[in-house]
Each structure stands twice: as structure tokens, then as C-alpha cells.
Amino acid sequence: MQQYWFGDIRKNESGAELIPAPGDDADLVARIRYVQEKKATSVPLTSRDMQLVYKHQDRSDYLSRLRRVSILLAREMVEEKYKTGDQELIHLVTIIDELDRMAGSLGDHVVQWHDIRTLTFERKQQSRSMKGIMEDLSAGNDPVIAPVAEEMVHLYEIRRLLSCQVQEIAGDLMPNTSALLGPLVASRLMTAAGGLSRLAELPASTVQVMGARSALFSHLVAGTPPPKHGILYQHSRVHRAPAQRRGRVSRALAAVVVIAARIDWYRKEKDPVFLARAEAKIKKAGLR
Amino acid sequence: MICIDGTLVSPGKPGPADRNIQGYRVWQPQKSKFAALWYAGVGRDRIDLTKDTRILYLGAGNGSTASFFADYCEVVYAVEFAPWPMKDLILLALQRNNIIPIMADARNPALYLPVVEPVDYLYMDVAQPDQAGIAIANRIFLRDSGILILVLKTRSISAGDSPGVIVERTVTRLTGHFQILAHRLLEPYYPDHAGIVCMKR
Numbered sequence: 001m002q003q004y005w006f007g008d009i010r011k012n013e014s015g016a017e018l019i020p021a022p023g024d025d026a027d028l029v030a031r032i033r034y035v036q037e038k039k040a041t042s043v044p045l046t047s048r049d050m051q052l053v054y055k056h057q058d059r060s061d062y063l064s065r066l067r068r069v070s071i072l073l074a075r076e077m078v079e080e081k082y083k084t085g086d087q088e089l090i091h092l093v094t095i096i097d098e099l100d101r102m103a104g105s106l107g108d109h110v111v112q113w114h115d116i117r118t119l120t121f122e123r124k125q126q127s128r129s130m131k132g133i134m135e136d137l138s139a140g141n142d143p144v145i146a147p148v149a150e151e152m153v154h155l156y157e158i159r160r161l162l163s164c165q166v167q168e169i170a171g172d173l174m175p176n177t178s179a180l181l182g183p184l185v186a187s188r189l190m191t192a193a194g195g196l197s198r199l200a201e202l203p204a205s206t207v208q209v210m211g212a213r214s215a216l217f218s219h220l221v222a223g224t225p226p227p228k229h230g231i232l233y234q235h236s237r238v239h240r241a242p243a244q245r246r247g248r249v250s251r252a253l254a255a256v257v258v259i260a261a262r263i264d265w266y267r268k269e270k271d272p273v274f275l276a277r278a279e280a281k282i283k284k285a286g287l288r
Numbered sequence: 289m290i291c292i293d294g295t296l297v298s299p300g301k302p303g304p305a306d307r308n309i310q311g312y313r314v315w316q317p318q319k320s321k322f323a324a325l326w327y328a329g330v331g332r333d334r335i336d337l338t339k340d341t342r343i344l345y346l347g348a349g350n351g352s353t354a355s356f357f358a359d360y361c362e363v364v365y366a367v368e369f370a371p372w373p374m375k376d377l378i379l380l381a382l383q384r385n386n387i388i389p390i391m392a393d394a395r396n397p398a399l400y401l402p403v404v405e406p407v408d409y410l411y412m413d414v415a416q417p418d419q420a421g422i423a424i425a426n427r428i429f430l431r432d433s434g435i436l437i438l439v440l441k442t443r444s445i446s447a448g449d450s451p452g453v454i455v456e457r458t459v460t461r462l463t464g465h466f467q468i469l470a471h472r473l474l475e476p477y478y479p480d481h482a483g484i485v486c487m488k489r
Contacts, residue, residue, distance in 0.1 A: 077391040081371040
């Protein structure tokens with residue numbers, strides 16, 4: 001017996017017979033999902049099967065019902081896809097990265113503008129954090145700089161709110177990966193993969209160089225040395241490692257991160273035993 | 289296919305975003321790889337979409353090409369697996385009466401086996417490394433001597449090899465399952481893309 005969206009087709013010695021599926025459009029949606037899950041259909045429809053179908057309904061009815069059912073099913077699947085939270089997280093991370101980029105370049109210009117207006121030849125504004133400078137400027141009484149700097153301070157506040165939100169969602173969605181990498185880096189990695197389910201399917205070698213796209217392609221095309229790390233460079237154990245051991249740490253980290261992602265996606269809970277072992281592995285890779 | 293003074297058009301009602309010639313929708317090669325393939329002349333004599341045509345479209349995206357197919361054909365089975373373009377595709381399917389949206393991965397045709405009937409054309413535009421394999425796996429939906437139109441994204445297959453080499457390799461892979469009718473790069477409209485037209489053996 002083969003199960004199709006509209007019903008079952010049974011074949012025996014005397015020929016084929018169609019048993020239409022009962023129920024309304026929603027029942028047919030459930031039926032398709034059931035058939036997909038059970039892999040109950042292995043043979044594609046033939047034109048002979050379609051002749052059987054037309055004994056029960058004409059072609060335009062067939063198509064209009066199939067269209068309605070398919071739209072319902074597709075809607076349901078899109079909604080489910082967005083319910084897992086990882087798609088939301090992807091946008092939050094992108095917003096944060098975009099905000100950092102904007103705030104960085106805006107801030108540079110504000111500082112330079114301020115330096116020009118208050119030209120001095122003393123070395124004191126050097127080596128201060130952008131945030132600190134903005135806070136000072138916003139508290140000052142320059143009628144133009146102060147409000148601009150105030151907006152910048154406001155942006156930093158928004159950045160903080162966003163990163164709290166990321167922390168919260170990532171901690172829920174990917175507790176193990178977040179524990180290893182920190183929520184923001186974990187989320188960036190997930191974003192680069194295009195979702196947690198996809199991150200969970202990737203090999204460690206891919207994860208290791210994810211985010212080093214141009215270096216990777218120049219390696220593949222022009223034969224430059226391969227990249228050692230991409231997004232994983234943001235992990236302190238990687239960027240703090242001595243240069244000659246960074247590749248090794250990054251490789252070890254990638255190897256445990258993909259396992260963490262798989263636990264997050266399939267088991268959906270924190271695994272302290274795994275985490276302790278993973279931490280030990282990363283630490284060991286940094287030692288000689 | 290309908291063509292006015294050398295310009296490919298479709299018999300649909302032009303929307304606000306469409307160019308319009310004598311009430312027909314202009315099918316621009318800059319916006320649709322199928323049109324680019326038609327202008328490149330790949331298998332042009334073997335492709336004719338009519339009111340009876342049934343077409344399975346893998347990688348339908350947000351449905352701009354699918355809407356042109358829908359203007360011409362009886363029914364378009366539009367497969368797409370990314371949720372964001374699928375949202376647009378559903379909106380399109382709600383406006384048209386002959387687009388069947390299917391959210392599934394073209395690498396796994398078993399998922400839409402219960403839904404898709406035998407089709408005259410299999411049109412593929414997917415950014416996957418194994419595009420030939422996907423074509424072969426979806427061959428089951430083509431009726432006898434049905435036509436495969438494969439828009440090959442060579443950069444999804446290899447970043448290093450030249451597009452020409454990749455096309456040759458893909459064509460070799462397809463032979464045995466399909467009879468190759470024509471193939472050609474889709475320059476200048478789509479760099480690193482090729483059109484391959486085959487008939488089911």
C-alpha cells in the first residue's frame with residue numbers, strides 16, 4: 001500500500017484501488033506529516049494512479065484542494081521553524097554586530113570632531129575607552145557635542161539590553177555551547193551556521209574556520225596558508241594562546257563545540273560531566 | 289513561449305513591479321535565471337511551457353520565477369526549504385490558484401513523494417554542492433521523456449575549479465540518467481552559473 005495526500009492506493013492481482021482519506025483540510029495536513037515521518041510512501045505517483053484519483057474528483061478539485069492543504073502545511077512548518085528560538089537569536093546577534101560596527105565608526109567621528117573643536121597639544125585623551133569619553137562628553141556643556149555623545153551613551157545602553165537578551169535566549173537554547181564559548185560567541189557561531197540544527201550537523205573542521213571565509217577561500221583558490229580560526233578566535237583561550245599553539249587550541253575547541261551543539265540540539269539540556277571534560281581538553285591543547 | 293519583438297514575456301497580468309509590453313509581463317533575464325537561460329538559447333527548441341504544463345521547481349525561493357511559471361503553466365510544485373522565502377512563497381500561492389508550496393529539502397525527495405504528481409518539467413535552482421545528485425534523485429517525478437532544466441550554481445560546488453570544468457563534470461554525472469540536450473554558461477547575466485537541459489531517459 002502506498003499513502004498519498006489524498007488517500008491510500010492498494011494494488012492487488014485484480015488491479016489498483018484508491019481509498020480516499022477522510023476528514024477536512026487540517027486532517028489531510030496531519031496525514032501528510034504522518035506519512036512523511038513514517039516514510040510510508042516509497043513510490044511516486046504515476047499517471048495511472050492519477051486516473052484512479054479522477055474517478056473520485058475532477059482535476060480542478062484535486063488541484064484546488066491540494067493547494068489549500070499545501071498552503072496550510074507550509075504555514076504550519078514555517079511557524080514551527082520560527083518557534084525554536086534560534087532564528088530569533090540570529091537576528092539579535094546580527095543587530096548587536098551591526099550596532100557595534102555603527103557605534104564604533106560613529107564614535108570615532110564624534111571623538112575626532114571633539115578633538116578638532118577643542119584642539120590641544122597635550123597627551124591626555126589617549127588610551128581612554130570610547131565609552132568613557134562619550135560619558136564625559138555627554139556630561140559636558142557643549143551644546144552640540146553633548147547631545148550627540150548622549151545618544152552614543154544611549155546606544156551603549158541598548159547594546160547592554162540586547163546582550164542580556166542574547167545571554168538569556170542562548171543560555172536556554174544552547175546551554176552547553178554557551179557554557180564553553182560564552183553566550184555571544186556561541187550565538188555568533190550558530191548564526192554563521194544558519195541555525196542550531198545546522199550547527200549540530202557540521203563537522204568540527206568547518207566550525208574551526210567558520211567566519212574566516214576570505215582566508216579560507218584564498219587558501220583554496222590561491223594556496224595561501226589555511227586559516228587557523230574564525231569566530232572561535234573570539235574565545236579567550238584561543239586569542240590568549242601563544243601564536244604557535246593557537247591553531248591547536250582552536251582545533252580542540254572546535255572539536256568539543258560541535259559535540260556541545262549536538263547535545264544542545266538533540267538532548268536540550270546542560271551536561272556538566274561533558275563540560276568538565278571538554279574544558280580539560282581545551283586546557284590541555286594550550287599546554288605544551 | 290511568448291515572445292514579442294525578441295522580448296520574452298508571460299501571459300500573466302503585469303503587477304506594479306513588472307515591465308509591461310502590450311499587456312504582457314516582461315520576463316527579465318536580470319531577474320530570473322529561466323529567462324537568462326532562454327535568452328542564452330539553451331535547449332530553447334525543447335522548452336515550451338503551455339497551459340497543460342506541470343512543473344516541479346526545486347529551490348523556488350521567494351517565488352519570482354515561480355510566478356512566471358504560474359502564468360504559463362497548469363500547476364507549479366514549488367519546493368523551498370528556507371522559512372523566510374517560504375513566507376513570501378505562501379503569500380504568492382494565496383494570490384495564485386496554481387502554485388503548490390512545499391517546504392522541504394530537495395535533497396530528500398521522499399518528503400514530497402506523497403504530494404507531487406508526474407511532471408513535464410523539473411526546474412532546479414538550488415545552491416547545493418551535489419546538484420547533479422539532487423537532479424538524479426528527483427528524476428522519479430519526471431514523466432517519460434520529461435525535461436530537466438538545471439541551473440547549475442558552480443560556486444556552490446567548488447570555489448576553486450573553473451565553471452567550465454564543473455559543468456563538464458556535472459554533465460558526465462547526469463549522462464546515464466538523462467540525455468543531455470544542451471548546456472551553456474549563463475553569462476553575462478549570471479556569472480558562474482550554467483544552464484543544462486536534459487531529457488529523461
